[in-house]
Amino acid sequence: MCDTCGCNVTPGNAHLVQPGGRLSKTADGREAVSVLHGLLDANDHTAAHNREHFNRHGVLAVNLMSSPGAGKTSLLEATIEVLKDELSIAVIEGDLETENDAGRIRAHGVPAIQITTGSACHLDAHMVHDALHQLDLSALDIVFIENVGNLVCPASFDLGQHRNTILLSVPEGDDKPAKYPVMFRAADLVLLSKCDLLPVLDDFKPENARRYLQELASRAPIIELSAKNAAGMDSWLHWLFTELAQLEHRSGELAAVSEPA
Template sequence: MCTTCGCGGSGATLEGQAHVHPPARPGRRRISLEQSLLAKNDALAAGNRRAFAQRGILALNLVSSPGSGKTTLLEQTILRLRDRVPLAVIEGDQQTSADADRIRAAGAPAVQINTGKGCHLDAHMIGHAFAALAPPEGGVLMIENVGNLVCPAAFDLGEAHKVVILSVTEGEDKPLKYPDMFAAADLMVLNKVDLLPHVRFDVERCIGYARRVNPDIEVLRVSAQSGEGLDGWIHWIEARRPGPPKP
């Protein structure tokens, strides 16, 4: 028997609907919403995606643990791309503008978002940062998310692809421990491969774990420090740039 209203187990049920009780108190009314908790973020992300498309901009959302080498990878990407592709960066960190300073020093415009207590960037922040940056048409917008393999998985920013960066110093089982992030990403960049002789890290096993979570995930092996594999990364970016902006 239902402990809320006392109705029996043999009562009629509506297919696909939880057992519904009318509000108990007079003056109360029930409003059916049936909407995602992320509806507001998703709507803003869809707006960002349209804005990127209108300007022919490829937006990538870079996610990883702290210390995976995202900022170094970005610096090296800027050095290799800046002469032929306009590149702009949105940096997300809880505190400091250290990363945005590094990006500007490498030669790309950057906006720093400090999330304070927040553990991820959201579509609202990106909309404002994009307006402030006003990157040129046809360019590439790199969004460096807060270092965190959990929360950024849930928040669509309007990007074309999530790229998860995993360094070989972190342990090969990260894809199994943080499956949501690896499921959400289209590409896994294995960074710091120059350190492989010095660490216990089975690359094939790591890729196997990532594909167990996401069979379609692409994998690139790079070292942002030594430059190994960076040509493949640059090629991956260039191959995904959209055509000329839509009128």
């Protein structure tokens, strides 16, 4: 019960707060109510719920972000080809239209859920939550979420992933991190993709990309790779296995805390 929100006003004491009453407010009735919530609290709440789902099943969730055409789907195809006998993988695909990318993933024998966003430029936690209901998480090790190709909007929406991996492809130019600081600051790992093109597109200098990332105070590791000729794929796969091991370690600790001997 409080004096500011009106929850204590009853027919018995209402006369006190009515105009002229002993406890009445200012004449125009204006009041400021302090809130201090994040604008995207509803999204963040669902994202936390998604993360709990992933954690409960020991599934590593990786959110892949980049501009359109940076090679997210090609990277996933190459990754699945190497890992499919060892790990169970599923992919959630976000695109404005078409099932094309999901079709490419399914051709490798891996389940893919396509989210078509219509005109929305990003995935949000609610869309991913709906997609999760179509997957059997207990049978999976890794879920990749391929976000809508866009270096602006997806950065603002937590999906419940454990890690953000951002691709920067050689044809885009090495100064993308400086142009899209909000996105690149969110990276836990940056992949310089299509590095097989470096000999022809020699104005892209990997060291410049590294410097721009450093100027964003980014501590994310950077891997140069090519899904086409497989250069650098080992480092990417090593990163994935390390993240999986860390997730298992964290789940083990949580289980030990919740079930004391």
